[in-house]
Amino acid sequence: MMTDPIADMLTRIRNAIQIERPFVEIPTSKVKVGIADVLQREGYIWDFEVVEQHPQSVLRINLKYSPTGERVIQRIARISKPGRRIYSDRHSIPEVLNGMGICVLSTNQGVLSSREARKKNVGGEVLCEVW
Template sequence: MMTDPIADMLTRIRNAVRVERPFVDMPMSKVKRGVADVLKREGYIWEWSEIEDSPINQLRVELKYGPNGEKVLQRLRRVSKPGRRIYAKAKELRPVLNGLGITVISTSHGVVSDREARQQNLGGEVLCEIW
């Protein structure tokens, strides 16, 4: 039994980036799909895809590296945890590293980045910070 699947996703991505893997696979869920979609929209990964598998589908994330092999994903940090949920209103969302990073937020309109949440005036659970 896994208590925090989002932390597991971030750890799998962090470990794959550390050893410079081209992609990483993990069990699929709607929230993980939303986080992967935010990472793609913000330019941190190349692509994500769903792989049909039994008993549960897999989410494949194709990682992105610079032209000389430098890591695009420097740090992934889980903010809201199962033991302590962190919520923020749209006005309370501040840019990460003066706009160089993003905060991923789970809202009533799906999983979005902090930029999109401020534009749409949405608040919600702060899932993680990425830079």
């Protein structure tokens, strides 16, 4: 029984990057698609697609590596957990590595990166951080 599907998604991405897989498949949900969309907009993955399968559709994420084979995602970590939710208002959105990384937030305007949330002047639940 899986209690935290977002942590499962991040672990699958982390494991796929460790063994340098070109893509990873994850059971889909709206929040996971939102996180993948943020990762694509910020340049951490090539692209993603939802593959319709029975009984549940799958989110296929194409991972990104540099021309020399270096990983683009160096670290991806869950911040807010089911037992301890972490919220940030618009004035205290965390800055990861002095702007070199991002936080992914779940806001009332959808799933946004920390840069997008600052521009839109909104806060929300801090889901994970990536660099």
